[in-house]
Amino acid sequence: AGANADNASSNQDIDSLERRKELYCNIWEWGKNIEGSFLHPSIEPIVRHPSEGGAGIVAVEPIPSNTVVMSIPMENSINIQETLSALVAEEEKLNNSKRQLANELQKVADSSEGGKLAALVGIFAHLHLTRLMNARREVINLSSTTTELPPLSHNLDGESLAQQLGPFLDTLPMLPLLPDRNIEQQRQQQHPFPSHVLFWTDDEIDILLNGTIAQTIARSARAGAGAIVGTISSAFLKEYCQNNDYSLLISSQDILDALIASHAQVLSRSFGGAGGENVEGIGRQVFPILDLLNHDGSNPTVRWGEDGDNAVVETSRDINSGEELLKDYGWRPSWDFGVSYGFVPYENLNDGGTENKEYNDRYDRIYDAAGIPIFPAVLDLNNGNLLDLTAETNYGPLVKIVLQAATKMKIEIGEDTDSSVPEIASLFRQAPFLGENCSQSTFGFPRRQPCFVLSKMVENHTTANGSIKEVLEGFRAAASLLSIMSLRCQTIKEVNDEIIDEIINVANAEGDEAALNLMQQGINDRIQMLESTKETAQRWGDIPGNPASGLGRVLLARQMRLGELNTLRAALKELSVVNR
Numbered sequence: 001a002g003a004n005a006d007n008a009s010s011n012q013d014i015d016s017l018e019r020r021k022e023l024y025c026n027i028w029e030w031g032k033n034i035e036g037s038f039l040h041p042s043i044e045p046i047v048r049h050p051s052e053g054g055a056g057i058v059a060v061e062p063i064p065s066n067t068v069v070m071s072i073p074m075e076n077s078i079n080i081q082e083t084l085s086a087l088v089a090e091e092e093k094l095n096n097s098k099r100q101l102a103n104e105l106q107k108v109a110d111s112s113e114g115g116k117l118a119a120l121v122g123i124f125a126h127l128h129l130t131r132l133m134n135a136r137r138e139v140i141n142l143s144s145t146t147t148e149l150p151p152l153s154h155n156l157d158g159e160s161l162a163q164q165l166g167p168f169l170d171t172l173p174m175l176p177l178l179p180d181r182n183i184e185q186q187r188q189q190q191h192p193f194p195s196h197v198l199f200w201t202d203d204e205i206d207i208l209l210n211g212t213i214a215q216t217i218a219r220s221a222r223a224g225a226g227a228i229v230g231t232i233s234s235a236f237l238k239e240y241c242q243n244n245d246y247s248l249l250i251s252s253q254d255i256l257d258a259l260i261a262s263h264a265q266v267l268s269r270s271f272g273g274a275g276g277e278n279v280e281g282i283g284r285q286v287f288p289i290l291d292l293l294n295h296d297g298s299n300p301t302v303r304w305g306e307d308g309d310n311a312v313v314e315t316s317r318d319i320n321s322g323e324e325l326l327k328d329y330g331w332r333p334s335w336d337f338g339v340s341y342g343f344v345p346y347e348n349l350n351d352g353g354t355e356n357k358e359y360n361d362r363y364d365r366i367y368d369a370a371g372i373p374i375f376p377a378v379l380d381l382n383n384g385n386l387l388d389l390t391a392e393t394n395y396g397p398l399v400k401i402v403l404q405a406a407t408k409m410k411i412e413i414g415e416d417t418d419s420s421v422p423e424i425a426s427l428f429r430q431a432p433f434l435g436e437n438c439s440q441s442t443f444g445f446p447r448r449q450p451c452f453v454l455s456k457m458v459e460n461h462t463t464a465n466g467s468i469k470e471v472l473e474g475f476r477a478a479a480s481l482l483s484i485m486s487l488r489c490q491t492i493k494e495v496n497d498e499i500i501d502e503i504i505n506v507a508n509a510e511g512d513e514a515a516l517n518l519m520q521q522g523i524n525d526r527i528q529m530l531e532s533t534k535e536t537a538q539r540w541g542d543i544p545g546n547p548a549s550g551l552g553r554v555l556l557a558r559q560m561r562l563g564e565l566n567t568l569r570a571a572l573k574e575l576s577v578v579n580r
Contacts, residue, residue, distance in 0.1 A: 030167035031289040040069040057325040070313040077285040104235035124262035130162040168288040194551035195342035208557035211533030214335035296326035333369035334563025344559035370567035371451030373522040383489040390447030405477035405503040422474040423453040479514035480506040
């Protein structure tokens with residue numbers, strides 16, 4: 001039975017892969033026919049299993065350096081400006097009071113920077129649902145002699161936007177995938193984005209990512225998706241489920257599936273800031289065809305830019321036949337790649353453990369990040385009282401004090417405060433044990449620990465010179481504040497000029513030793529935490545039949561953990577040199 005199940009699964013994978021190849025051939029021909037576009041005759045799409053790189057673009061003949069290989073008019077990007085305006089215009093042409101979704105999305109986009117991201121997710125979900133609705137309507141009417149659905153209220157001149165973008169939308173899988181099959185069957189056959197954290201279970205997030213900054217980032221992404229669903233789902237329900245023309249075709253579950261899948265697609269395929277902003281103020285944009293370019297941060301083969309009204313891709317070096325067109329997505333920590341894109345690139349992972357010299361030489365410069373706790377989990381106030389610094393009511397005011405003091409220190413030594421103020425990330429961890437007689441010790445729910453983010457290049461497995469310096473002033477302020485609190489035998493709750501000046505005076509008197517010791521203590525604590533939680537995550541991930549393993553989630557979690565561990569170990573080596 002097991003062999004038969006494996007064979008069935010394999011056959012489904014083959015059928016799915018062949019179907020995907022057909023879809024990408026369709027989008028390639030579609031792209032060639034976009035007015036003003038150009039796709040070089042020596043490139044074509046390639047479709048692989050997701051575990052082998054998924055879809056991409058390859059050269060089928062040698063291409064010289066500095067050759068334009070792709071050009072797409074900017075007006076063909078999907079964004080909240082042009083695309084949303086086109087959808088609003090469609091609604092006005094329909095003159096149907098029931099079709100108001102695009103107008104509602106426009107209001108969301110205008111509300112805030114975060115509203116732009118929500119609106120773009122809504123645009124994709126709306127386009128997907130419109131296309132799914134039309135496909136289901138056709139299947140039901142063709143397969144039934146007794147049930148004929150009412151005609152859709154269409155009086156548009158020419159194709160709707162969902163029809164125009166059809167070949168592109170078909171390459172963006174979502175649940176449900178096929179209009180003529182049971183949804184549960186579809187879930188078993190192919191997952192829309194198996195490695196993306198928006199589709200992980202809560203157990204997978206909390207066990208596989210336990211002890212990592214990636215756990216915080218993943219939870220934040222999922223909370224963001226939930227917030228977007230809460231913001232715009234009512235407009236979708238009104239459009240699709242309370243409309244007599246559509247209620248037989250689209251369910252509330254379809255809407256939820258479309259919104260979550262669309263959020264994953266926007267995070268992984270768009271250009272723009274995390275909040276949806278960019279320099280033009282349009283927000284994130286998705287460029288059909290161009291979004292097929294995969295990433296290589298150490299040896300990219302193409303670069304992306306703008307030429308007038310076109311988005312242009314040209315070769316950055318000579319490309320051989322069979323080589324893939326790869327773009328540098330820019331520096332990102334492993335947790336950012338993993339949560340946004342569902343993969344971690346090779347250059348983030350090399351720890352020198354492979355025997356492949358070419359691999360080691362190519363990826364001997366790693367760009368990654370790690371979180372180093374600003375404070376210990378527990379502070380002894382020297383009067384028998386232990387202060388829990390994983391409780392936000394305790395650490396919140398202290399973080400504000402440290403940041404203000406560090407900023408003033410940088411001003412005094414003439415540094416650019418805008419570019420060098422340490423980034424803060426929070427780390428989920430269990431509440432510390434404060435002693436048998438302490439009532440707080442009975443509250444074992446997870447807490448958060450604030451960390452400075454050390455995000456620098458790791459070269460030859462040692463952080464490059466100056467990496468520690470980027471966070472040094474922050475740790476000098478933190479160490480001085482802890483010293484003052486210990487002397488006073490009490491915590492400090494308010495920020496004022498007197499405490500800031502006292503912190504700076506103590507820091508100047510003590511030098512860097514206390515800060516470096518605090519940093520070393522935090523790094524050792526993080527390494528110990530990541531190693532101990534790794535064992536539990538590995539045992540859980542290796543359970544036979546665990547679906548998380550087959551979906552690539554166990555591997556991705558290990559890679560995000562490894563990226564942070566590599567950075568911490570390299571920082572510890574640099575710290576030992578600084579201390580000497």
